[in-house]
Amino acid sequence: MxxxxxxxxxxxxxxxxxxxxxxxxxxxxxxxxxxxxxxxxxxxxxxxxxxxxxxxxxxxxxxxxxxxxxxxxxxxxxxxxxxxxxxxxxxxxxxxxxxxxxxxxxxxxxxxxxxxxxxxxxxxxxxxxxxxxxxxxxxxxxxxxxxxxxxxxALEDGEAxxxxxxxxxxxxxxxxxxxxxxxxxxxxxxxxxxxxxxxxxxxxxxxxxxxxxxxxxxxxxxxxxxxxxxxxxxxxxxxxxxxxxxxxxxxxTHMPDIKVKYPVSTYTKKYLAVAVMLCAMGAVFYLGARLPGAAKQDETPGTLPVSEDGGASGERILIPGLRRGEAGVSISVTPAGARVFVNGVQQIYEPGKIFGIPANGGIELRVEADGFDPHMEVLNPKPGERIELSITLLPSSPDNGSLLILCRPACDALHLDDKRLEGFPKEEILLRQIPPGRHHVEATRGRESEGRSLNIASGITQSIIFRFEGERIIDTRAETAAKAEPVKLPPRAVPETPPPPLPLVVSTSPSKETGYPAAIEVEGAGSEPSAPKLNRAYFNVTSNVRNCTLMIFRNGKLALTGFCDTRHDIEPGEYVFQVSRPGWKTARKTVSLEGEFKLIEIELERE
Incomplete structure (x- = not known):
């Protein structure tokens, strides 16, 4: 057995x-x-x-x-x-x-x-x-x-x-x-x-x-x-x-005991092979000990001898707990509590103590911590080698955001804020370190061109998709509107001599709270001041919990996604605001947005 x-x-x-x-x-x-x-x-x-x-x-x-x-x-x-x-x-x-x-x-x-x-x-x-x-x-x-x-x-209930x-x-x-x-x-x-x-x-x-x-x-x-x-x-x-x-x-994972029956000849061959192997190993050790310059060393069972570089006396030290074919690694990491991975597997380690890693070359070491940029390097240790590393992670920048752009099919050209990006045609590209705020992206494929404007939030990766040709989503309502007969308007009378243009003086009155213009006044000779309404509503959602996810619905459809404590803008109207965070109950609030800036407060309760 x-x-x-x-x-x-x-x-x-x-x-x-x-x-x-x-x-x-x-x-x-x-x-x-x-x-x-x-x-x-x-x-x-x-x-x-x-x-x-x-x-x-x-x-x-x-x-x-x-x-x-x-x-x-x-x-x-x-x-x-x-x-x-x-x-x-x-x-x-x-x-x-x-x-x-x-x-x-x-x-x-x-x-x-x-x-x-x-x-x-x-x-x-x-x-x-x-x-x-x-x-x-x-x-x-x-x-x-x-x-x-x-x-x-209930889906077929047309009255609902x-x-x-x-x-x-x-x-x-x-x-x-x-x-x-x-x-x-x-x-x-x-x-x-x-x-x-x-x-x-x-x-x-x-x-x-x-x-x-x-x-x-x-x-x-x-x-x-x-x-x-x-x-x-x-x-x-x-x-x-x-x-x-x-x-x-x-x-x-434990495997059960397995009973195997072998012929007598199999046992005989096995014992003979073991005996020959032991004789060969004894000869190697005997000849090695008699070679000139061979150093005597004391070895403790379960340990591996390792040379210490820089020792004037050529002294050798032992690393307890290592198995043959492993190298010893000692890591000191800042900040405390960082996670250490070897070839994608998380290691249990204590600062200053040695743990073993395979000494077969190409070992990927990765150190990461929340709020810091990860550190990664490739080690090529030798069996029995001792490696001491001191790694300091750099804080990740919370000031900028990222944008993942997907083109279906591939774009021929891409512009970010009127600046042309290199490396196209390409189906996808990840842009990092984009300053927060409003940005404009324009993608071109052949004669087709499409532009999008969006808000970039700090520390967040957002994504947009540009679709061209057969990949574009069909909107039958637009086709129906295009097939409708044009409406003929009566000709408008044009004066023989147009009046001279009036000099315009544009003045803006920025709000002290938001920095956005509260009204736009247009003055001209002999004209009365007017203040047209803004076609965007500006708002900011705050909560008692940080880093909340924000989803905004209008008429039951998702209109905007983002995060709290970030300034947004949207068309005026009535919306349902939904705020969520893992470990907290989701909260909803109906808000009517007009042209002026509004601060919306939504509180969450723990689950």
């Missing part, structure tokens, strides 16, 4: 699994799932979700929704724009726009999809839901529903002007598209369960908790949930489930 070792395995902070089964009354499965685990130093540890297609192209719609979700998260992770806030609103809006374009406009229902998705960042689960399906969390043996229950039959939050699926051509966004604190041992509407109708909360309690793995739990609900047999609807289990950064 031979005993297998129990190696220590570095695992991810989140483990995922997912399954979907076609309904007995369906020709094809219209569901598409996503369950991805990320390892390494990144803050995002898992991406997960279920999309359930609707309409004539249901299967293609659910696949498109999940692919857009994956692509958006890839861009977010590569641009390093993860900042603790829920970044799913931009992803869901992009899915909604793409599905509307696939349907051919807002008057068709060929492509739509309900979606429940989310990602794990640190100790927070960020979730989003639009349409059917549900998200549960199972903690300490108890299951809790996180998303509201929906009745998709105010629809429940999260009811309208992505790509559904109807008013009231208002997805649900949730932030939830998680801890080791918790499980997130994402189910489609078919399974949600059959699965009870207590059943989910009981199944997870008795299942050895999350794969077994997912199969048991589908089997208990009668997936593929008694159920007419498709059923899908995704489970995310939160685990510690280090886990141990």
């Amino acid at each position: 031979m005993n297998a070792a129990a190696p220590e395995v570095k695992g991810p902070a989140a483990r995922t699994t997912g399954m979907t089964v076609k309904g007995a009354g369906r020709e094809f499965n219209a569901e598409y799932i996503c369950n991805v685990s990320y390892s390494g130093p990144g803050r995002v540890k898992a991406l997960f979700g279920i999309a359930d297609g609707m309409g004539a192209r249901a299967s293609a719609a659910s696949e498109l929704a999940v692919n857009v979700l994956k692509e958006s998260m890839r861009l977010i992770r590569e641009s390093d724009s993860v900042n603790g806030n829920n970044l799913l609103p931009g992803c869901i809006e992009e899915i909604h726009a793409r599905l509307l374009a696939e349907s051919g406009g807002e008057d068709k229902k060929a492509s739509a999809a309900s979606i429940v998705c989310g990602y794990i960042e640190g100790e927070t689960a960020h979730l989003a839901a639009a349409g059917g399906g549900a998200a549960y969390i199972v903690a300490e043996g108890k299951a809790t529903r996180l998303t509201p229950k929906q009745d998709l039959g 002007k105010e629809r429940p939050e999260g009811l309208v699926p992505t790509g559904w051509p109807a008013e009231g598209f208002n997805p649900v966004y949730i932030n939830r604190r998680i801890q080791v041992g918790d499980c997130l369960v994402i189910v489609s509407d078919g399974l949600d109708a059959k699965l009870r909360e207590k059943s989910a908790a009981d199944i997870l309690a008795v299942s050895r793995t999350i794969d077994e739990a997912a199969s048991s949930m589908l089997a208990e609900a009668g997936a593929g047999k008694s159920s007419e609807d498709d059923m899908g489930v995704v489970i995310v289990k939160i685990e510690s950064m280090e886990s141990k």
Whole structure:
């Protein structure tokens, strides 16, 4: 009998699994799932979700929704724009726009999809839901529903002007598209369960908790949930489930004892090979000790001899705890509490103490801390070598922001504030160190040109997409307006001799509080002063919690996203302001904006 070792395995902070089964009354499965685990130093540890297609192209719609979700998260992770806030609103809006374009406009229902998705960042689960399906969390043996229950039959109710939050699926051509966004604190041992509407109708909360309690793995739990609900047999609807289990950064995997029977000849060959190897090793040590200049040294079991550079007497020291083939590293890091990663795996270290790293060359060392720029270098240590490093991280500049620009297809030229950027044609570019404030971006492809103006916030990476040719989202209302017959106006009488132009004197009266002009006065000879209204409303949202996410809705549609404590401007009108922050309850407030500057205060309460 031979005993297998129990190696220590570095695992991810989140483990995922997912399954979907076609309904007995369906020709094809219209569901598409996503369950991805990320390892390494990144803050995002898992991406997960279920999309359930609707309409004539249901299967293609659910696949498109999940692919857009994956692509958006890839861009977010590569641009390093993860900042603790829920970044799913931009992803869901992009899915909604793409599905509307696939349907051919807002008057068709060929492509739509309900979606429940989310990602794990640190100790927070960020979730989003639009349409059917549900998200549960199972903690300490108890299951809790996180998303509201929906009745998709209410979608066909043409009288309903105010629809429940999260009811309208992505790509559904109807008013009231208002997805649900949730932030939830998680801890080791918790499980997130994402189910489609078919399974949600059959699965009870207590059943989910009981199944997870008795299942050895999350794969077994997912199969048991589908089997208990009668997936593929008694159920007419498709059923899908995704489970995310939160685990510690280090886990141990033990392999059972294995009994193996070998022929006698195998044992004989093995013992002979060991004997020959021992004789060879003895000869090597004997000859090495007799070579001229060989130094005597005392070795302690479990230690590795290491030469200390600079010793006048050629003295040698020992590094306890190192295994053969490793090098010793001692790191002193400023600021205290910084995280150290070796080849993407976080290390447990104490300042001044030595820990071992593989001595096989090309070792990537990364040190990072919140509020500081990360430090990365490549080490090429030799076995038994001792390396001492002193690393000081530089504070990251909070003054400037970043902008991720995507062109579909690739842009031929790009201008930022009338300054041409080099390196084009290109499909995407990340611009860093952009001063906060209003900026103008203009993209050109062939004879097409499109410009956007946006506010850059300090320390935040924002993104915009330029679409050209076949990639542009179709707006059937604009086409209808273009086909309308022109209105013929009667000719206007033109005086034979136009009056001489009046000299104009323009004076502005800046507000002491905001710095923006409160009114514009135009004076001329023989004319009365006039003060036209401003076509923009300026505002700033403050809260009792710093770094809050701001979402602004008008008529049930997302009009602007940003952050609190930042000056914004928008067209005058009535809006719903939504402020959120992980660990705090989401707050909403209806505000009417006019031409003058307004300071809006919204307070949050802890969950």
